[in-house]
Amino acid sequence: MKKGKRYIPPSSAGFSFFITGEHILLRVYYDAVCYKKIPEQERDDRGQFLPRQWEKIPLSDGGVEVEFSPESQVQHIVFNGKARIDALWRRYRTGYIVTITMSNNQNIDDEKNGKEFIEEQNEKTLFNVVLHAIVESGQVGIYPSKNRAFLTDEEKEVALRYKDLHIYAVGHGAAADWAFNKQGKMEIKVDFIPTVEVPQLTASTGSGDDTPLIFAFLKMCEGEKHHEILHSLTLFVSNYAGWIEAQSRRAAHEDDEEDKKTAQSIIEKQHLAHNRMRRGVELLQKSRNARIAFATMNRAMLLQWISNDRNRGIEKKESQYRWRPFQLAFILMVLESVVNEESQYRDTLDLIWFPTGGGKTEAYLGVMAFLFIYRRLAYPASYGGTVAIMRYTLRLLTSQQFIRANKVISALELIRRENGELFGREPFSTGLWVGGATSPNTYYQAVKMAEDGQFNKLVISSCPWCDAPFSKKNYIAGNDRFHFTCTNPLCDFGKNPKNLLPCNIVDEALYQNPPTLLIATVDKFARLTWEERAAAFFGLNGNRPPELIVQDELHLISNALGSIVGLYEVAIDTVLITRGMRSKYIASTATIKNAKQQIRTLFGRDVAVFPPSGIRCDDSYFAKSVPLNEKPGRLYVGYLAPLLSRQRCLEPLAAILLSAPIEVFGDMEAHMDRWWTQIVYHGSLKGVGNSRTLYQSGIPYLLERVTVENLKNEIEKFFPGFTDDKKLVTIDDFNRVADVEVKGIVEKYPLRDLNVNVLTSNQSAVENNQVFMALEKGRGESGAVDVALATNMISVGLDVSRLAMMIINGQPLTTAEYIQASSRVGRGETPGIVFVNYYKTQARSLSHYENFRSYHDAFYRFVEPSSLTPFTYQARSRALHAALIIALRYGNIGLLTNDSAGEFDRDNQAVRKVIKEMKRRCAVAVHYGQEEIERVHLHIDELVDGWRERADYCRANRIKLVFNSKDRSFDNLICNFNEENGLWPTLQSMRNVENSALVKLFGKVRREQQ
């Protein structure tokens, strides 16, 4: 027998499941087809080859079913020897794990190469493979997973919450699906294009009376009506208690003792949240200041929503504006710990865990507005300056949030102006403190931008309150000032002769007038090491330091960035404590795992997740899954092209999807826009580059072929034989048709001319913003986007409601990333559809493909804990000294100014106090016990000694030691990483740590080896 090359994998597909029973019997149903090339290759009139024609050959060989039992034959040869079906039985506990597979049995001639090889391979490939196992007798059990004994407490809770979602099979080389058939028998099958519809979560839940959610009702809390309002809030809170009761009753019925215990620990967290909400209401009962603050906050929220709608021409009744229950519940829960420094929960970081788009921002804007008012009432002499710092990780997102926060602050400011001196003389204001790529850092830059008409670089291009577009006159820029103004006489701000808007974006302006709410990127805080003027944000001139720190999208602070952030956090916390403030921390995230450890490491605090989960994943009272029969979910579709390389496997999928809007919705003009824009997500910049090439050549080529094919089918429906008679092959041939009726059909199938855009960190913020804006444009509008190739930068910032279709090109590294990215589509009325293009050569891709259903049924379950390790040597050597400098400079002990670096005295009482506090804060966050704490403390001591030696040396040699100066006659304590003119190389931004590698390559790497 001639030895042949093995058929190129994947040569088999199948699935495994667990089964028990006395007389197990499986019927396995199978089918497949193959394609044979029609030999003669025809040329058209112009002598060009026609596209290759293939003939479909059914392989069903009569006996399309075989039987298996543990005792029976284990292999069936089928399709005339072309394939075989195997059953592998392995004993497991009281039954078997069975694996059923169909394998391609054919070989390919060893001597064939190149084109000939490919042709033979194509002819020997099995298509449309069907493989079903019908369980005639026997019991399919849950597919075995990780032994519960090895789970952490958190994993046990997660396992309980997903207890009702069972995995019955895993696929091999394909996905597996299962269901009971009409005869009530379990049927398991291979699924090459698996789909799962993931239900949406809703925040609009809660039970009983909606009155306590209404802003217009709650804003009366300061007056005589407050008893009524507090009564209503008490009911709101006790409804939650009622639900917890029901959870307890349900927990008592868990069939497993271990599950009962786990349920109890979940319920304890619910009780805690409930008790804290009650405390919030009690605070409102006891404190008049709290009531005024609560009422005013609700008034501000109402005003800003009305203003928002008025700008869009929407008119609603006041009573229609209301909180979502989870927002109000969160605010009530944190109130007490936000204003009471002695609160038992002051040191608890309250983490809002809610899927994207749930309204987290409004919840903490509410908390802030409450605090801003309360502080003015409670501390009339020291309320000024920055009260809250809100931090983001992505620049783009930051500007969007800035505009949203401006609304609320503007409302507060209008209320302040109406109320004489009640809320103080200092305006409420918002400040954006970010890198120079997003907003100008100096007055000089701002003046230049305003003069050159580069308004998009000035962040705000219309009035945050009335939406009136800005022109040059709205930017007041000078050598020592920068302001936005509104000149719309109908606007509450514009009609005022002093028409300044309460927001700013220029760093120098923020240092001069620290804003009530400072919005910043985390990496900007690296500037504290270099910059003395930022002390303005930490309570200068007798003002209290900031008392609230909000961290948005917490899950993005992980890995290298997270480790560095963790060290700067030590510094910021130390500064606040040294200045007499134990600040309250709030954070939010859409995906979280192991929050407890992460938050301890990052912020040195305990965490309380809100809303606490329920004992099942579909209901936490404040968030519920919406059943699919009530509202469509997001549809995920898996795709794997086993014969195509990683570089090219996207081509057919992308081409088919580009033709889909016309093919599927051709007659429905309104629908066509919904899938018009393809968002293609990539895990790397390299991936974007590769796809860009495909969208220039391979995909348009296939798109034309698909379009021609669709066109042909449509014409043949009405005019059989027409396309062959006229020899219509290319799109140009069709376009030349004179027949009026056929022409009408041709016009319905235009070949799309692709406008391909890119969204990556390689582009400037301005360029990306332009793409984001273009994505809003519908089909047919000039500049509408056909394709946007993006990296993970869309995972947070993108919020365009018309987008409904996405391709995820390659399984992302983490589940959190996968959830974040895919939830960018289907945010509007059209439900989202997400195609995942898996790579056959990537283990991660394959594993996700084979476990498609079980993964998507419960993907929040698979979110990985993020790792951050600020106290490793690598992280400390980059940033611990920076943290020390910030702690000492900002600690209000006379070391702030640039030239004070030389005055450092480690034996000074105040200096020792700061260092002690910093060491304490590190110790709280350190994960690996006493030894690690000692290492960190030792490192701090070494840094202190290093600084002292430098200061002594400079003093002895009459050199001035400064933190950093360009003046060469000075000695620098810090310098940039690429310079050598200072003691400690220091980061300018935390972001640049992401690109750094810990491994250095020596010598040349030969290209072939890569």
Ligand SMILES: [Zn+2]
């Ligand atoms: Zn205005």
